[in-house]
Amino acid sequence: MSQVRAFGAAERGQSLVEIALTLPLLLITLLGMVDVGRAYIYTTAITNAAREAAYYAVTTGGATTTQVQQKACDETGFTSYGTSCATGVTVTCSGCPTGAGTDVTVTVTYEFSLVSGYLFKQFLGRDTLTATGVASMRSLQ
Numbered sequence: 160m161s162q163v164r165a166f167g168a169a170e171r172g173q174s175l176v177e178i179a180l181t182l183p184l185l186l187i188t189l190l191g192m193v194d195v196g197r198a199y200i201y202t203t204a205i206t207n208a209a210r211e212a213a214y215y216a217v218t219t220g221g222a223t224t225t226q227v228q229q230k231a232c233d234e235t236g237f238t239s240y241g242t243s244c245a246t247g248v249t250v251t252c253s254g255c256p257t258g259a260g261t262d263v264t265v266t267v268t269y270e271f272s273l274v275s276g277y278l279f280k281q282f283l284g285r286d287t288l289t290a291t292g293v294a295s296m297r298s299l300q
Contacts, residue, residue, distance in 0.1 A: 187275070187278065190274050190275035190278070191275060193274050193275075194273045194274050194275055194288075197271070197273075197274070198271075198288055198290065201269055201271055201290040202290040202291075202292065204235050204236060204237075204269075204290075205235065205267045205268070205269050205290045205291065205292035206267075206292030206293075206294070207234060207292070208231045208232075208234035208235045208267050208292060209231060209265045209266065209267040209292035209293055209294040210265075210292070210294040211230060211231070211234040212227050212228070212230045212231035212234060212250065212252070212265045212267070212294070213227075213263050213264070213265040213294035213295065213296045214294075214296060215227060215230040216230075216252065216254070216255055216257050216263045216265065216296070216298070217257060217261075217263055217296045217297065217298040217299065219257070220257065221256050221257060221258070222255060222256060222257050223255060223256050224252045224255040224256070227250070227252045227255050227263075227265060228244070228250040228252065229241075231244075231250040231265060231267050232244040232245070232248060232250065235248060235267070235269070237269075245269075247269050247270040247271060248267065248268070248269050249267070249268045249269075250265065250266070250267050251265070251266045252264070252265050252266075253266075254298075257298040258298060259298060259299065260297065260298065260299075261297070261298045262295060262296075262297050262298075263295065263296050263297070263298060264293065264294070264295040265293070265294050265295075266291065266292070266293045267291070267292045267293075268289055268290065268291045268292075269289070269290045269291075270287050270288070270289045270290075271287060271288060271289075271290065272286060272287050273286055273287065273288060
């Protein structure tokens with residue numbers, strides 16, 4: 160009976176050591192998954208905003224750069240409709256104002272901070288990522 164107790168007593172702290180070794184890796188993996196999910200969501204929103212702004216530019220005769228930029232800002236959903244763009248959002252429009260046969264290219268970029276920014280800054284030297292969406296269409300009006 161005393162040999163069984165001695166065997167169990169030697170492994171008493173094993174679970175604590177295992178948790179201490181694996182918990183940082185688990186947390187880094189979890190934060191990385193959150194950042195990948197956020198990057199996907201932002202890239203999707205930015206791409207859709209660029210597409211909608213380009214469509215607006217080619218379907219609205221004589222759309223100005225300011226109008227196209229506002230349309231892209233509204234379509235991101237990052238701020239209230241009709242307000243200025245969210246911090247970090249940049250919209251450029253080549254081919255604006257539009258005319259018949261004009262190629263319009265709308266580029267929307269958004270620089271966002273990472274949840275695991277401190278870790279990335281240590282390894283990559285930056286704690287932000289940039290999501291970019293580009294849409295090109297030809298005006299028929």
